[in-house]
Amino acid sequence: MKESICIIGGSGFYDFLPSPKEKLVETPFSSEPVVLYHSTVNDRDLYFLPRHGKGHSIPPHRINFKANIYAIHLLSISRVLSTSAVGSARIEIKPGEYVLLDQFIDIIRPITFFEGEFGVKFQDGNELNGVIHTDMTHPYCPDLRNHISGILSRFPYSRLQGTYYCAAGPRFETPAEIKAIAAMGGDVVGMTNSSEAILCRELGICYSSIAVVTNYAAGLQKQVNHQEVIDLFNQRASELKTILNDVIEILPYTKTCSCRAHISK
16 A cells, blocks of 8 residues: 655645645545545655635634544545644744744644544554543654754754644734733744644644744734735745655655554553
């Protein structure tokens, strides 16, 4: 079986693969199938999932994260690389920079596959069900982060650590909220990323994310609007695709990772 990798694109990142074919995946979490795009490159099955749908049609608070991540699980995808457009909560973290996330703060969106009734089956025959409390000491796969950092370190406007604060959205935050986020230890703020990290961790899927700082958050600049987010991300989109392709190229062909070790317990 070919190794499968999925790229999840955030705001401003709506395509990635060469000559992709549409892939529809039915899940228990939606009456509509999850739409992914598939290509085979260098004996790897690559999938692309636009987080907000085609043309940014799905706002952050309406994304069906459970359906998306479960579709990735059903496709036996072992690694997920994601991109996220974020605002900076700190003046020293500038628009245009990359941040390789290593921690997050999420106290607004409880999300889990394990709510007491639903059970998850894995390829090795193991099954998890009931109420599960998942360890999140390393919310982003250390192995993936290590490979990404080797590529990102080539760019002087990259930060190899950063804490993502997940806001509810779809509105932008107030200056008072940004002050509180920074005081809590948040470096950048977004509306989606941590939900994916949590669900991937529950299923033992390696997950890592490159955040693109598109703007200063409220209070650090005069005002915030969505168009500037898209505009700056578009400036980085081509380079970001190169970075992701370089990461995929250096990833070893292996399915052994600590992210999946706890699934066998």
